[in-house]
Amino acid sequence: MQKADVSAWEETAEDLHARLSDEYFRLEVGLSYSKGRIASLERLNRQHAGVFLKNFSAPRALFLDSIASVAKAKTFGLTLKLHELRKSKICTRVGRTSVSWTTWRQFASHASDAQRKSVFDAFIKKSGMLTPTIDKFFRKSSGVYAAHGVDPLGVYLEDHHLTAAQLRNFLLTLGNSVKGMFRAEFRKYAKKFLQRSPAYYDDYYFMRNVVFSDMTDGFPVDSRDEVCKLLRDLGFDPRLIAVDDADRPSKYPSPFCSFVRIPHDVRVSYKPENPLQTAIALYHEFGHAAHAITIDAGLPYHKRYVLSEGLTETFSIFLENVLSDEDYLLQVLNLDKGYARELVQRIRFTEHFAIAFYVANSLLKMDQWEQNLSLKQMNDHYSMHLKTWLGMDVPGEYWQLHHILPESLMYVPSYLLAMARAHELTELLKKEYGRWWWANKRAGEELRAVMRPGADSKVGDFSTLDVASYVKSL
């Protein structure tokens, strides 16, 4: 096939992507959208990926991306079924309140200890109702990959320029380095907020809220103004980021960023809520947005859009990390010294917890594809990994109740890769521009040079990651 044909294919792919993203964005922010249009665009998208696989095998990134698109399209019904089952089957009663999977986290934030335990136990018991659907999802997806001579782990590794041994080694190094600290902090904060030792139902999502519960009122910052100012100081133009801050009833509550057209149509949506959590989330999403508006418009579609998960999360985590820089909190946000110091400590605990938890999750996903595990075997592996990294006996079925593990083929190691990479980037800027690098336009220029090449960014090659330097900072 001719190169010209691939460019024509890419043009259509970009157009489909933009139209579909616009519809999804409207759906997610609670504006009117068309279900019919989404369905027909999804169909066109799937056919278009099929056209690629039938006619081309290069560029490799598009070949692999097309396989993922076909697998996703073929399992779309199963994903919807899983969402439906979580809502209708994973539910229980606590007194007069009914709690389902979808309201679980909200409920946990104000429930008593005994109530939280009883919901956790009930959901674990019912997790088996999800098992056949999750099983079908994995088998069908990996079948599509196998038909093209690849497998989900292999593709993930290729996207991140890693070997399986490198990824495993990275995970074990990280896990071992936080293990001791994490457990001591977990005990400290469980004692402070729960008046007891940590228990298996104090999961990451519960703890990362609880540890900020007495700090939210002390955060008197308009985070949208501040993050825009930060980007301006670094030489970005935040006016290129469209922001939807309307409070519509059917809008997704958590902030998110949508790359509708890269680099010209990039949108962030949020609903002002708890000011501290909003700040953390907004800095994260504006990091995604700053990346997308900076990617070179002249690059072909696959260099602008086919970005590894590790690469895209690098810039969001990088910007989010500014909020754990004590100098920034004191000098720019004018926070009280005691408060700032405490905030940094608590953020560090959530980072350690995230590492311990994601290491276990990532090892589970590696085992799954390397050893071709059944779901029952995955339960056993998971409880073993959680025991090793969290130091607790947690029922292994918990992974089936997670929001990412059962519906994505890999994904989880990306956070860890990005955390290490984001740290490296910050250190580099500190070294060259000093501890107040965030007020330096030249630091911003260096950042943009890293972002501009899209998929070819040097930070997307995770084989060069300096794990030791990250570990030292933890």
Ligand SMILES: [Zn+2]
């Ligand atoms: Zn993100």
